[in-house]
Amino acid sequence: MAQHMNLTLKVWRQKNDKSKGQFVTIQAKDIADDMSFLEMLDVVNEDLTRLGEDPIYFDHDCREGICGMCSLVINGRPHGPKYGITTCQLHMRTFHDGQTIVIEPWRAAAFPVLKDLATDRTSFDRIQQAGGYVNVNTGGVPDANTIPIPKRIADEAFEAATCIGCGACVAACKNASAMLFVSAKISQFALLPQGQTERYERAQAMVDQMDAEGFGNCTNTGACEAECPKGIKLTNIARMNREYFTAKFFREEDVHTHS
């Protein structure tokens, strides 16, 4: 049998990207402990809607930890008090009856609040578009495994590729730095043969875009790694730095012309 609980929510409410927001206290009544955090908000929203009030606006999509849409800083932690999960994977049994829960949006200049708890994360898309892709020739489907890749390398690239672009790294970082995300996106290609063609241009273009979006500068606190739901490792940031400095000092085409 599920246990039920009553909670006090302090929720950030903000009309739109122009207005100033504020915290609003809302009671969440009769919440079952096997609900997910987002289901709890659904229940609260049903109550608000019935009362004729504006429901709390928050991002979500897959609700199974793979799309990266759900966000929320819950009691001072991105995706709540547990490690290695998204908010949709957080269950109410983590909380107890009578608890006060503070719910805030991701806070970063590059993630402006759209409404309440939902932020605009298209800055990540623009970073990705700046260089997070490979060019391939279309044509007949090649046989699988025609290009040999050592398993360690394939695994490492795969791990980097598990980044779901949620932005918890930015939310957790005291500098609102996006370096864990960008380094994962650079690493997944830098490690593989298919990514070599654009390798050094990619590192420069993505870092430039990251800076242009107004993310902060990493001070290697490691908060991103700790809060990342997918366990993306800090060693990716070291790799990104290597890729970028190698590009800048040894590979930049404008500088090293071959005549």
Place this chain on the structure above:
Amino acid sequence: MSNSKPVLSSSLGRKLIMSLTGIFLCTFLIVHLIGNLQLFKNDEGYAFNNYAYFMTHFTPIKVVSYLLYASIVIHAVYALILSMQNKAARPVNYARYDGNANSTWSSRNMGILGTVLLVFIATHMQNFWWKYHNDQVPYIEYQTDLSTGVRSSRALEANEFIDYQVSTDNGVEIVKARDLYKQVDFAFENPFLVFFYVLAMAALSFHLIHGFQSAFQTVGFSHKKYVPIIRFIGVWGFGVLIPIGFALMPLYFYFVK
């Protein structure tokens, strides 16, 4: 995708500057500590005062010392630039932020720790560097019998001192020097200064427990075997041994001398 921004106007380029100047300052600390260990010699400052003369008059060392002053300034200026950008990257703060859940205290307070260090460096240079270079320290003469090694010393009046001199007369070595050792002894009679020095060394400890390994991460170093070694050196060498070594100097002069 080409026409990328110049390195030094990028976040990573600025971080590279922080890291390289930081590592350079770390290597300086090793030299500075080893040299200053001569303060613990019970020789009326003979070794230390000769060393101080050498360090301020040997051209290669002088060149390195100007590099060092530049590094301190550049490190501090870039710290300020990066910190301001970081502040701007989060215009609205969290009402609740549980930093301890995901990071160490020192890693989140590098700016504050660095500011303490900057104030310390200014005070420290005023106490000794400025006084030494502007003839505001006492003078001393050592007479060492070269056959027996027996040494005596006497304070010199300002009018008896022209410049650092080493001469030998009848098997007796005579050294006239600026007595920085005495100045150290004098400065550390002040308990507030002693306290501030010890506090600053605590700040140095925390700054380097995070900073030393962080600098290697910034230049892109990652290695299964060597990174743990770097972390070990950062914590026990730069975070413990070096700050304690320095902190013992004011404590020794205050409590023992």
